Amino acid sequence: MKRGDRVVWINKDIFPHTATAETRAFDSRSIAASASWSYEPGKAGTFPYGCTFHPTMHGALTVR
Numbered sequence: 804m805k806r807g808d809r810v811v812w813i814n815k816d817i818f819p820h821t822a823t824a825e826t827r828a829f830d831s832r833s834i835a836a837s838a839s840w841s842y843e844p845g846k847a848g849t850f851p852y853g854c855t856f857h858p859t860m861h862g863a864l865t866v867r
């Protein structure tokens with residue numbers, strides 16, 4: 804994605820999850836089942852993130 808774009812996490816699970824950057828550059832806090840959270844990054848870079856509830860869940864957001 805590019806700066807100025809908006810990314811949306813949609814929780815399609817029956818349990819709450821978070822999208823929390825390892826650097827805490829962003830943190831959705833708890834996203835309830837069937838809810839969503841969006842974020843507009845202000846800085847370029849690669850941001851590894853995870854779910855604070857489930858340590859095996861992780862990903863990375865790349866912003867150009």
Ligand SMILES: [Cu+2]
Pocket residue numbers: 819820821854855856857860
């Ligand atoms: Cu989770």
